[in-house]
Amino acid sequence: MDCQLDIFFLEAILNGVLLAGLLALLALGLNLVFGVIDVVWICYAELVMIGMYAIFYAYTGGVPFPLAALLGILAVAATGALLHWVVIRPVLDQPPINQLLVTGGVLFFLQAVATMAFGIEFRSLGIRLGSTGFADMTFAWSRILAFVVALAGMLALWIFLSRTFLGTAIRAIAQDRQIMPLMGVDASRIYLVTSAVGGGLAGLGAVLMVLQYDIYPQIGLQFGPLIFMICVLGGLGSMAGGFVAAFLISQFIAVGGSCMATEWGYAVAFLFFMVAIFIRPQGLFGVRG
Template identity: 60%
Template sequence: MDEIFDIFLLEALINGILFGGVLALLSLGLNLIFGVVDVVWICYAELVMFGMYTMYWLAGVYDVPILLAAVAAIGLVAILGLLVHVLIIAPILGSPPINQLLATGGLLFFLQSAATLMFSIEFRNLGLRLPILEFNEMYFSYARLLAFGVALVGMAAVYLFLTRTYIGAAIRAISQDREVMVLMGVDSKKVYWVTALVGGGLAGLAACLLVLQYDVHPFVGISFGPITFIICVLGGLGNMIGGFVAAFILSIIISVGGLYSEMEWGYVLAFVFFIVMMFIRPQGLLGKK
């Protein structure tokens, strides 16, 4: 009896870690944008939803090869990210940050209902079922393993981009001190644009991975949007390493917490854990005092 119980726990633990990969990818994108532009994109998960629809239409309906569709989805969401910045954030860069947060909240409504208008509220999926891996009586879906692997590769790529390229260095510098970097001759507009593109691209990549596991519908963003914000705040807004660690902690709590009763309790536990942690370490897990 004990042994079976442990296997379930281990399975939940590993599934939690696998789920954490995509969440970490999403929080990286959000943190990147926050660090540079000082704005929380409340509509970030809705960008993912559009990426998922792009995948659905291209790969699921028009039979475009899946890799090509993925590239198109990433590109499209990256452009969408750029548009969010240029059309909505840039005109109000000077107003209080909370206004910018609310403007992207308006975009959340807009994107959700535009998707409803265009695609109706039907649940759709790629119709692609990847096999399940069995290992020691534990079951893991290939989709999750793949998502985990690709998410790690994506994050490594962003890390290399930030540390090895000139524009990456400028992004890191501007997130440390916004005013001084402009005086140092960094073109802040260009940095903002690249950040929005990369942030959107990460959302697109996450969309390609999520569409393998979940059905897409106009409100799919609600199922992982809030948890992504919570991860970013828990890790310390703008702190990318902190977000990475927080993503795995929370995804394990959700997965293991959901094991003992309904899935929602896993989420409730994660949110409560977050609220309690805010009081213990309000600056974030790895934030500096």
């Protein structure tokens, strides 16, 4: 353990904050789907991967980046809706373990399809946004942009859920899946919309990640377990919980990695997760039962 409380330590903390924005956005989509439909999309990070490929091929095909990004978001939103219609809907009444295994199967299916369709090469858009700095600290614009857009995306989702009729219906279904259909709410439609919105958030995550990471079929493995851990820590289905958990975990990774070896940062984050779950099995913001 070697924590040097200098300007580089502060840089590590701020880098953790920037990473948290992206992770919070990714956790948000997964939590939204779980909170409303009560199904965990284990394959969520693979949807992000699909979005990254969509953006890559659109951009390298000559589409300007903003439009390619929009296409990527729409593509993943459509994939999310398709995932619900084809895979989730038939198992909605099945035990949770069946639902989990089905989405787990989709994870491997998407990885295999991506490998066959896109190949094993690492792809990159080649867009470099540069960096900015102050007081001997340097931060990548791609990370700052990701943080700002992630926060904006979360704000937009909050406005959608709290200020629109459809959003209100989604929240209502999330609160009581049995009663709301009896009151005339079309649950199937709400589920489909929620899946599309959840997919759209994965697509937004893809837009932000494609500026920072190479694209390859297994990139979901880099983030999938982390996103899932954040959701569970925050309380599955709790969007506020996911947000807080993302910042906590990111700081453990960044500061832990700064004071100790990088790999210890992840180890400490997972240790914290285990201890927290022992104390609050329902997660930080989850409701027991």
